[in-house]
Amino acid sequence: MPAGSSAKRERQYEHIKDSAKNRGQSTKRAKEIAARTVNKERARAGESRTASRSSITDVSSGHRGGKRSHTGAQGRTKEQLYNEAKQRNIKGRSNMSKAELERALSR
Incomplete structure (x- = not known):
């Protein structure tokens, strides 16, 4: 997690990482999935300095949840x-x- 991130984002990161590992992902892949998801949520909430257009305009990861x-x-x-x-x-x-x-x- 990036320095200065909130306790909520830390918990979110750990939860996503643990879920990915429980689904059979490797530790490295689980960390990558968690980091990408949390970073996208941080961008959507305006908590990061930069954000891609898709991070802001796309459906949130929590809402999307496997729709694709x-x-x-x-x-x-x-x-x-x-x-x-x-x-x-x-x-x-x-x-x-x-x-x-x-x-x-x-x-």
């Missing part, structure tokens, strides 16, 4: 399914619908 993981109700996108089918060399993939790609990949 593509594992929600609709699952992976057709493009993601197609790319996996291409890697597995599934024939006829270019003419398949999303549902057909899902079925072909589940075999």
Whole structure:
């Protein structure tokens, strides 16, 4: 954590780091995730000297919470399914619908 950060940000950093480690991330990766998240929150709250445009205008990390993981109700996108089918060399993939790609990949 940067020098001069608040006790709240310190607690937030530790919580995020511990959560990432519990999900199986390495210690180094967990620290990176925590630092990036806390720094973005500091920028959004005006607690840092500099901030990128996306840090200020993007949805907060607390609100976003996995919305971009593509594992929600609709699952992976057709493009993601197609790319996996291409890697597995599934024939006829270019003419398949999303549902057909899902079925072909589940075999």
